[in-house]
Structures are given as C-alpha cells and as structure tokens.
Amino acid sequence: MKRWLETRKLARKGEIRSVGKFSLMVRRFCRNKAAVASLVFILLLILIAVFADVLTPYDYDAQNLSEKLRQPSAAHWFGTDDFGRDILTRVFVGTRVSLLVSILAVGISTVFALVIGSIAGYFGGAVDNVIMRITDIFMALPGMLFAMTVSAALGTGIWNTAIALGFTSIAPIVRQVRASILLLKDQEFIEASKAFGSGNTVIIVRHVIPNAFAPLIVQIALRLGDTIMAISGLSFLGLGVQPPTPEWGNMVSVGKDYMSEFLPLILFPGIFVILTMLAFNLLGDGMRDAMDPRMKR
Amino acid sequence: MELLQIKDLRIQFNTDTGIVHAVNGVDLSLQEGECLGLVGETGAGKTTTALGILDLIQTPPGKIVSGEILYKGRNIREMKPHEIRDLRGNEISMIFQDPMSALNPVIPVGHQIAEVIRLHQKCSKNEADRQMLAMLEKVRIPAERADEYPHQFSGGMKQRVVIAIALACNPKLLIADEPTTALDVTIQAQVLKMIRELQQEIHTSMLLITHDLGIVAQTCEKVAIMYAGEIVESGTAEDIFDRTAHPYTKGLFASIPSIDRKMRRLTPIEGLMPDPTDLPAGCSFGPRCPYVSDLCREHKPELQEIGAGHFCRCHFPSQKRSPEKEGQ
C-alpha cells in the first residue's frame, strides 16, 4: 500500500522515469536516523584508520617502561599499556588493522562467491548440484571452529587472518548469489523488459544489478561487522593478529591479565569493538529495510 | 428501523508520505433483510469503510477520525471492546476479498469454523463440531475434509470455507468484500449464488462491496457508488441503473460492455483517481469530469436528494444538466 502510494505519487509528477528503485531506496534509507548515524560513525572510523599515525603524537610501538599501566590523563587520554605505549594510538591503529583485515576478508569471500555462485546459478544442472553439495559441507562446519583451524594452519598476521576469514565465509555468500541469480532468471520484469526490446546492457544495469546486488550489499555490510568480531575473537585467543601489531582483541587479551587493577586496556578496545559492531549491524538493517519496506516497522 | 446506519464516517491513515484520506464523510444506511451494493474503483475506500464497521482498522497507521456507526441504533464507536467482540462473527460478519490469505495456514479448516461457533454459542466442543459439519455441508464441502489444511483446498473451496465461517453464527449483517474478485471467472457465479442463497435462508442483511456493476444488478436492491472516499450517488437499484445522475456513475456504465446497448467502443473514464493524500479542494471527481465547471473546482458539492431516496453528490445532477451537453 505504502509502496504503491509512493510510486503513484511519483508517476503523477512524471518523475517515475528518473526516480528508479535505487533512489527510492536511498530516500528510505535517509529517513532511518540510526542507520545514517551508523554510516557517519563508520566513515569516521575509516578516517581514524587512514590517519591513525598523525592523529596522536605517539608511535603505536614506542615503549616507555617507566610510564606503564598509567590511568587516562591529559597526556594519554586512554592511558598506557603494560609496555607504556599510548592506548589511544594503539586503539586507532587497531581500527586500521580491524577494518583492513575485515575489508580484505569480505573482499576475498565476495569475489570468490560471486564467481562460484554465478556459475552455479547460471549453468544449473550437475554443475549447480556439485557446487551446492560442497557448499552444504562448508555450511555444516561451525564458523569459528573452522576459522580457527584455517587460521592456525596458515599462521598469524594480517594477510593470513584475512585469507582464513575470507575462505571460511565463502559458502553463505555463494548461496545468496546463486539464489539471487535463480530468482532473477525467471522474473517477470526481466521478461517484460526483454519484450519491450531493451538490450542486454539496459537489462543488466537497470534490473539485474539493483535487484541482485542490493541484497549482496546488505550481506556485505553485515558480514563486515561479523568479520570484525571474528578477528578480535581470533586475536583474543592468540590466533589472528598478534602483538606487537595492535588489534582490539589482542589488546583486551593483554588487559585480561591486569583486570583487577587496570581497566583502560579492556574498556577502550572493548567499547570500540561494540560500537563498530553496532554501527555495522544498524547500517545493514537500515539498508535491508530501505530495500524491503515491508519489513519496516 | 435501520439495521446499520453510518453517518459522516471519516477514516485516515498516517503514512510516511502524508495523511491518506481514505474515507471522507460516508453516509450509508441498510434496512433489515436488505442487500446494499457498495461500488467503486480500487482504492475508493470501500474496504476501509467495511473494516471501520467492525472496528478492524489497524491503529496505527489508520484511525477513525469522526462519524457514527449505528448498529441497531447503538454507536459501535462508543462500545466497549468486549461488546464489539460479541458483535464480530456473531451479529456482523465479513467475507474477505482474498480467500488465499484469509484462512490460517496452520490450523485445520474445520477447526477454524468450529472456533467461531464455540466462541459465540458457548457450546461444547462436540456440539460446535456438529454445527461445523452442518455448515460445511451447506457450503458443499465434504465433511471428511474438515481436518485438512487450507493449502489442500482450491481457491473456490477456500472462499466457501470463509463463507462458512462468516455465516456459522447466523449473523444479522454480512459484509462481503469483493467475495469473488480473487476467484476464477468460472466459479465466481457459483460462489455468488451460494452467498445469495444462504443470505436469504438465514435472513441476513448484506453489504456487498464490489467494483462489478453486473453483480450489483443481480444481487442488490440498493446501491451506493463510492469515489475517493465519498458516496457520490446512492439509491435503489432502479435509481442508479435507470435514472443515473452522477457523471462518475455514467462513466462506470459507459466503461462496461453491454449486449443490449449497441456500442462501437467502450468509453473509459479518463485519468486517475485523485491522490488520497492530496485531494482536490472542490469536487473530487472534478479533474476527470467531462462536465466540470468553475463551481465544481472551487466548491465541494453536498450530497443532495434528487428523487425519493435517490442521492447524488454533484452540482449538476443529470436531470438539471443542459440537454446538448448530455449528448456528448
């Protein structure tokens, strides 16, 4: 009803040609304050990640043992850690590490999943069957356990963690891509568009991309958040990204040993993980609601 | 005495795009045993009016803003929730437009019928089941299918189950909201005939909502034509069919094929219904009316009685219209 009204209104104003599905989505998204705030927060995080080195006067790896485990002060806003390193700087650099690994991992899984899922969806038949059975097996593996195994086999570090997390999350995206493609294969609007004589490019640009990729983008946003959580979890356990490279999870892991007397090392990285997760989740939800207004409350 | 009388009913919906004026001052009345056809295009506010009678408007976003709904002289809007619940399904019941979604998919159909009987007749489970089976019989569904689920039924059969639910407690008033629209043409007549027969059998008054004037001609004694949330013309079936007064009603007749009248082509009504969030200041049919004048654009016409019991909402009902314009 609401969608119908919206479209009608636009049709009346003669705007329907210029206002596609995509800009309707953007409009709906912008009405969701939590999602917009999350997007702003994530952009801020990206800025922090990029300029982590110049935002504070300290080096993330500069030890100063005489200044270790200091509470937050004017000089060290978040205090200092067990080697006297500035926690604020390390949290900022940790932001860079988390975002970088997470983007790499999601990038890896998305690229592979796009290729594999498209092949399965497009060719169908035996190819599809084999790919989907293999996907079933990967889906049966408990994510964290599998990620730990791969991560242990590959070794630690930024690249290896990204590969491990990327590799282990290919399967669910393959399913999604394949489902989108199958759905699109026999959609009436594609038929209609063909019947109107639209060329392949028009069909792909106007219909396939917005319809197949919109759900994929939501998936990517949600997955970025999940991956950040997984990275910090792995790093906390001593896999993933290891000291001296700062990462939220491994900072909390160190902080755990001092928890009865010194809080900042747990608190600040912890808050950053929670806020980042929150932002990605809200962003993903906002995008999904924008695409599927039925689900909106 | 009137069984149902609606006075100046106004219903609005609050949406992101603005306030939707769905029903704008509807007046209707229905005598006992009578059948009233409510006719209009999709989006004219027919279903909203019907849901308003049963107080089933989703709030929010919907809201009955003003007006009275008198059932046997009592205003439903002033009743307590439990009093309204006692009416629903018991004295006033409704047949919905889409039988595919009107039945609960995870509850056997027999139980869905027996439920309403147990609720209102306060009888034992066995008695309710007995009545349920009798009701199934009436709508010509074999009793052994009572334990099956809606997905095992065809569209026509589902609608018959919905009819059985609606008539299970012998209601005084039956609201049938486009009961045949979602069905195959071949079974539309069959279902309609069943509704009509059962209605006469239990002496129920009926409010039949439809956009099909053919169905109205077959079934109803009285007709009300609805446009953009208003009644634009109402009266007896003869008034509407033989002494058509409102240009919109005329337009409706001109856009349906007829065997009697020799016509080369059908004349559709030009344009679209006005945006319900942004209704015109004057006559709401003005923008589409072939006879529109400045008076129409500026002043909203009132519903006026142009014959005994024949009402029309037009500054120039066809009797008063000049003959040369009539010919167009």
Add this chain to the structure above:
Amino acid sequence: MIRYIIRRLFLLIPILIGTVVIVFTINFFSDISPARLVLGPTATEEQVEAKEDEWGLNDPYLVQLGRYFWRIVSQGSLGTSYIYNQPVLKMIMDRLPNTLIIGLLAATLSVMIGIPLGILAAIKQNTALDYIATFLAILCGAIPPFVLCILMQLVLAVRLHWLPVSGIRSWLGYIMPIIACGVMPVAMTCRMTRSSMLETIRQDYIRTARAKGLKEGTVIWKHALKNALIPIITVVGMTYAMSLCGSIISEAIFNIPGLGNLMNSSISQKDYITNLGCVLVAAFIMSFVTLITDLIYAAVDPRIKAQYAATGKRARTYKRKEAAV
C-alpha cells in the same frame, strides 16, 4: 516422515566425509610439525623424523587420509592425540557434556527470554517497551563474547565475589558461561521474533481471526504465534550453533574443560588429529541440530510436512528457497 528422517540421516554421511577431507587437507599443508613441538627444541632431526614416522605423518596424503577413514570404519576411533597420547574420541566424550549443557541452556535461554520479549515488543509496537527491548537486543547483539566474558568476570567474580572466577567445581561456575553464550542468541531470537510477529500480525488471516470476535490474546497466541514461529525456529537452531562457537571463547576465559577448550589447546599445540576430531564432532552436532530444526518445521507447518512427505527432492528445493529469502 520416517523415510524422510532416514534419508536425511544418510545425507549426513557425505557432509561428514567432506568435513574430514577439508579439515584434513588444511592441516596437511600446515608446515609446523607436531613432533617437533612434542619433543622440544633439543630433539635432533632424526628423533623428530622417527616420531613422524611412528605417527605416519610422512606417508603420502591419500594414504594418511585413507588410514583416518579406515580407523573410523573399522575401530570407530578418531585416532590418538599426539600430545596427550589418549584416544581422541575419549577426550572429546569426556569434555563434550560440559559444552552441550552450556549450549543447550544458552539456547533454552534464547527461547525462554528472546521469544516472549520479541512477542511483547511486537504487540506493543512503537511503545516504550518495544523501543527498550529493541535497543537492548541490538546492543546485546553487538557485544563480542570475549568482551562480555571479561566484563562479567570482572564485575560478578573479581569485584562482587558472587560467582567463582573460573572453573565449574560448583553449579555457580556454569552461570557466567551460559550467559556469555546466551546473550547474543537471546538478542537474535528477540529481534527475529519481533519482526516475524509483526509480519504475521499484518496477514489477512489475523484480520479474519479478529473478525470472528476472538480476544486479542487468543488471536496472538493461537493464530499468530504458530505462523510466526517458522522463521524463529531457524534462528533458534542457528543460535545453538552460535553458542557452540561462543563456547570456545567462554571456555577459554572461564577455564572450563569442554569441546571448545580442547579445540583451542589442540590448535595452539598443533595436535592436528585432535583438532580434526573436534571439528568433526562439532559438524555432526550442527548437522543434527539442523535436522531437528527441519523436523520441528514439519510439526508446526502442515505445508512443509506435506512437502517432506511427498518427495525428498521437492522438499529440498523448497527449503533452499526459504533459506534464500
């Protein structure tokens, strides 16, 4: 129906075989030898070589893989741990109950708290209660298990001394791990229940139920809930898998002898054979939970039941479509 269950149980076999092949292959190409770790840095190359030969680690890939499968089929054994020198299956079985109890109770928590809270939020949509429940659910869904574990440990154990810091010597020790594994599932279940309930309340058949004159409570509990449950069941099944994963971290922090802890130590000590056993058992549990989820579907929704009863193939395509949506 029975035929469907048997068919599904047979389908477990290729999934478990696949799991072994994948994890075995990954571990095979890891370049750190467990023999070196067991014997220590002082051992000579020859000693390491001899140990590796004893464990058959120098055989070709297919021989090792074949031997692993043969051991399962002929002796029902998952091999012997390199580090602890104990049968892997026995080690797992000793620890599994702890993990299962925690996971089961966490999943129960998500049913007992998440579903009622979600229903309440949906019925009272756009009220303060709805906003608070939704906000809490979103917040709880964003707290990583390790942060939650440590915060709880700090507040409830170290500062307030209400609960033991670690270990499960008394039942009190289970409380924090259960909460840690349960918070995210509760949050997810709550949100899913809310949106599924809202979707259901909007359906025509709910309007039919109201038009019958039923009380709002009957409409919600009898007519809406059963329909809304279908997507919720999936989430509860998923939360069980989640709490299984969450247990790795909580077991490490609270020092609980469970599957997660064994997994964790087997990874850090390159005890590949134990690691493989753990993943295999976990995959089995997850597949089993999925099967149970599917059976509950059939119990709730007669349409799905009819499809299961019809042909296996159609049921599978239907389910996949569901999953895609």
